[in-house]
Amino acid sequence: MSRFQKLQHQTRDVIHRGFDRHIRLAVTGLSGAGKTALITGILEQLLYANETQQLPYFKVKQQQRLNGCRLHTSSNWQVSRFDYEGAIDCLTTDVPRWPQSTRDVSEIRVEIKYKPHRGLAGRVLDTRKLTLDLIDYPGEWLLDLPLLQLSYDEWSQQQQRLLKAELRHKLAESWLTKVQTAANAASEDKAEQQLRELASGYRTFLRQCREQKLLLLQPGRMVLPGELEGAPALEFFPWPLSQAIPDAWAKRLREKYRYYQQHVVTPFYQKYFKHFNRQVVLVDVLQALQNGEHHFAELQLAINELMKSFSYGNNSLLKRLMSPVIDKVALVATKADSIAPQDHQKLTELLRVMTQKQRQELQFDQIPHQVFSVAGIATSQIKKLSNGTTVLDGINENREFVRVGAPEVPNAIPTAADWQQGYIYPQFYPGFTAQNSPLPHIRLDQLLEYVLGDKLK
């Protein structure tokens, strides 16, 4: 019986896809970019859409054509459900906190029921449904996707370039000497053992990098292994030295790398990422600004790498059924609640400049895209002092109510002198109660309208 049900579900999905009534939204972002908060925010706004005045830009609601939204079981029964209720609980308990960072893949499905007003559907149908799938996953794993297009040697070269950067070099120094000495004493019979040790050394290095808030950490499973903890699949590393790889190691490293590609990354990609047809790219620009020049550059590089691994194009009927591609992209600067509203424009502009290259490519492929500054869940209140200073009221990490002068956002990519000075942004914590629902947001309605609006006509 349940098998039949499952089949039924999947058939319906295919039909929906064929009729273009199914959106799989790729919420793409590195770890800490705010994916979970954004997904929670989107769900919160959709589920409470008819009870709030907060969504003026969401046209289907504004034109009073929205019947409602409902959470629904997803057709992919192997994936755990995104814990929306848990996240809301976290945000609204007695001691509200941010939901834990994501450690595994989860999925959630929302059905949006509305009255169509355009086209044939508007004349024939009373109500119509749109299915929206949202998928949450650890941002660390996302960075594995670029590996699919790189051979081991190409990847090694890329990593060698990265290792030349000052901060990374310093962190990797001890590991590099270890590799050097071990490489000199490389032998066929001890190879397995040596590689395992060096791989664990590489893993320690990656973790240190992560503590230093570096972003481009590959392979992602080494940082957050999930079910692969301690598995031999992870016993490899990029070749960091300019000298050639010892013969005894070369074959093994390449083999492991290929295995990782084929048996770890590819299934991940196939299962979750292949069927996306809309994308939201989340970028925590403010955090990168605060972390400094090096991090900022790395963020740019990481986004660049990431966006390469998605396929963009126009969805024709056949393509929709077989292998959908992303036909609309929203580039989103998150955590807009930690700056003054008059700086949102600057933040958007900054992200626009940062993603210039990718935007040009999208432009070339005629993929609609737009840049937003958003907060999935807004944790600060904007106030003005009598002397005109804009301040942000919020709760800091010690659960104290604080009032912070709105920090500055640079107009363009900061210069060396600007980096000397540095930037800092407040980190607010949620301070909601259950009465606050739907939780406040910043500009989610515009994002929703952009991503979903054309399917809700």
Place this chain on the structure above:
Amino acid sequence: MSDPRKLTYYSVDEPAVEVSDTDSMPEQAGHEPGSGQAAAGVNSGRWGKWLALGLVVALTAAVIESVLMVIERFQQNIFLGSLWAVGFGVIALALLSFMVRETWLLQKLKRRWKKQSEAPKPEQQLQLLQHPDLEHRWQQIKQPYWSADEERERFEVDVLSRIDQQATRIISRWAAEAAAMVAVSPFALLDMLIVMWRNQRMISRIAELYGVKLGYWARVRLWRQVFANIVYAGLSEVAVDLGAQWVSAELLTRLSTRAGQGLGAGLLTARLGYQVIELCRPMPFEKVKKPGYLKLQKDLLSQLKSVLPFVYKSRQTKAAATSEQEVEN
């Protein structure tokens, strides 16, 4: 490691206001004479100056004359003198207050035109509109994080468009009435009078809707501006609108003469009305689509049909026959 970067913290007890409340600024009285739209500044020229001078001299003479007269009367009889004095006083006062009101209203209209081009804030616009219900609505939807552009967009789409809708409804009703009246009126002079009268009423209603009070001169000014716009700026628009609808739909050939006149009067009335909307609106049309004629024409025709059963030539005989039948019944 000392960090030069620092967040500034403020005392929580210091009074701070929600951003949404601080923006309401008092209306500033910045106005320049002869500003605003180019077409408005009709040059009265050299003769106007002489004429004004003559008028001023004559007026002064009249004032002196009347003062002298009143004094004379006082010498004759104190009672008669005071009666004259009171009479003149009342007239002077009435004139003065009329003039003050007129100039004030005219200035207000001019100021609005000037403001229209300056991208006014929603709060300023609300002050001009004087609709408490809309003010309330705006307070409800306004989000503190919006940029000025977003605010303007939301204000136009969610608040101002409601007034636009009301105004369009008024226009279509008034236009339909004018069309019907012209269609049934027996002679041309009456047509003209009807159009003038209806348009006058309509303009006042629309202006009122947008919070514009019209005095005599303000009204004249508005009319002048409306006509100037129609003649100078709107001519091509008229050509497009009328041309597209009249000619392309081969309507002209199918309409009876009466109905054609009526439709013409109706469309002209509507055009005037749309011009008035544009002039009275506190901001130009940006995100909201300008009201158009497409639906209006349909309304007009259906209205005409109900008044004149023989709107279409081709159906003329048939329609006449049915109407006769109805009469018989």
